Amino acid sequence: MATRKITFLTDVSLITCIVQRGLGDVIVKAARDAGAQGATINFGRGTGVRERLGALGVTVEVDKEVVNIVVAAEQVDTVFNNIYLAGELDTPGMGFMYVTPLEKAATYIPQEVVKRLQQSQQ
Amino acid sequence: MAHLHIHTPDIAELGEAPKLITCVIPDEGNKDLELLRSLRSGGDIITATSYQSRWVGSLSGGLMGDGKQRKGRRAPQAKAVRVISVVVAGEFANDVFQSLYDQAEIDRPEGGIMYMGPLGIATLFTLPEGVTDEPG
Numbered sequence: 001m002a003t004r005k006i007t008f009l010t011d012v013s014l015i016t017c018i019v020q021r022g023l024g025d026v027i028v029k030a031a032r033d034a035g036a037q038g039a040t041i042n043f044g045r046g047t048g049v050r051e052r053l054g055a056l057g058v059t060v061e062v063d064k065e066v067v068n069i070v071v072a073a074e075q076v077d078t079v080f081n082n083i084y085l086a087g088e089l090d091t092p093g094m095g096f097m098y099v100t101p102l103e104k105a106a107t108y109i110p111q112e113v114v115k116r117l118q119q120s121q122q
Numbered sequence: 123m124a125h126l127h128i129h130t131p132d133i134a135e136l137g138e139a140p141k142l143i144t145c146v147i148p149d150e151g152n153k154d155l156e157l158l159r160s161l162r163s164g165g166d167i168i169t170a171t172s173y174q175s176r177w178v179g180s181l182s183g184g185l186m187g188d189g190k191q192r193k194g195r196r197a198p199q200a201k202a203v204r205v206i207s208v209v210v211a212g213e214f215a216n217d218v219f220q221s222l223y224d225q226a227e228i229d230r231p232e233g234g235i236m237y238m239g240p241l242g243i244a245t246l247f248t249l250p251e252g253v254t255d256e257p258g
Contacts, residue, residue: 006223014239028178038179040146040205070237103141104219105237108229 007114008104011073015080016066018046019087019095024065030086031069034079039069070105138212140168140244143219146177147226147234149202157206160225166214169247171207176200203234209244 017027024041031039044064071079076099088094147153154172161170178200206226210218219238228234 006220006229012237014237025178032179036179038177040175040177040203041200042173042175042205070235100239102237102239105235106219106223106228107235108231108233 006106007109008106009072010104012070012102012105013073013076014100014102015069015071015076015083015097016100017069017083017087017089017095017097018044018064018066019089021063021065023087023095024067027065027067027083027087028069030082031067031071031079033086034082035075036069036071036079039067042066042068070102138215140241141210141212141215141238142241143208143210143215143222143236143238145206145208145222145226145228145234145236146175146203147206147228148232149174149204153226154204154206157222157225161208161218161222164218164221166210166218168209168211168244170209173205173207175203175205177203209241209247 015031019027021043028039028041042065044066045062046064047062069079069083080097080099083097084090087097089097145157147157158170158172161167179198206222208218208222215238219236223229223236226234226236228236
């Protein structure tokens with residue numbers, strides 16, 4: 001079987017953000033506002049911080065949304081900061097976020113985009 | 123200053139550091155199960171799972187975004203997707219990535235995205251003898 005040619009994207013990172021259920025769309029909007037293309041959103045359940053927040057813990061939703069966003073390395077800081085501010089992650093119990101470096105990513109890239117990228121790299 | 127010593131058992135003879143491959147594909151029936159079967163029969167992976175998720179955005183045409191600000195625009199409708207997560211030994215990672223890319227038909231409009239990154243450490247997932255294949 002002949003294998004098809006893959007156009008890889010390198011210098012990419014994965015931003016993972018865990019927030020209370022219902023806030024995933026806020027995170028995605030903030031990421032898109034900063035230039036990210038899209039995101040996956042999964043449901044999850046969290047534990048840990050609620051117990052530490054005492055009476056305030058009851059206001060922290062136990063159901064979570066886990067948002068994964070792939071972004072170019074050069075966009076990571078912008079997207080990360082935008083999400084941080086939009087998700088109010090500086091407020092205790094609001095959520096948590098981290099960046100994982102990726103080796104490569106692949107998707108459908110229209111030929112005209114590939115040509116444009118090749119020309120810009122020459 | 124106290125030092126914490128943690129005994130780490132010899133958990134893997136994985137050769138090169140393991141990798142995590144993540145593949146997001148449109149929700150098209152049992153395609154994720156077909157891919158899992160194919161990965162299992164290939165024998166080069168450590169473990170693979172599939173789960174449902176939703177995707178907001180375009181599933182192709184500039185995964186990395188164009189860097190343009192989109193403030194004020196409404197987010198597109200969310201799509202149902204299946205996410206396949208594969209742990210594979212480093213020496214097989216590129217081959218498995220290529221194979222999954224071909225079989226999942228990522229290279230088509232709205233075909234999905236996939237990415238691969240390093241894992242620090244992973245356990246082997248060895249099944250006992252005599253486990254029959256799951257139906258379906």
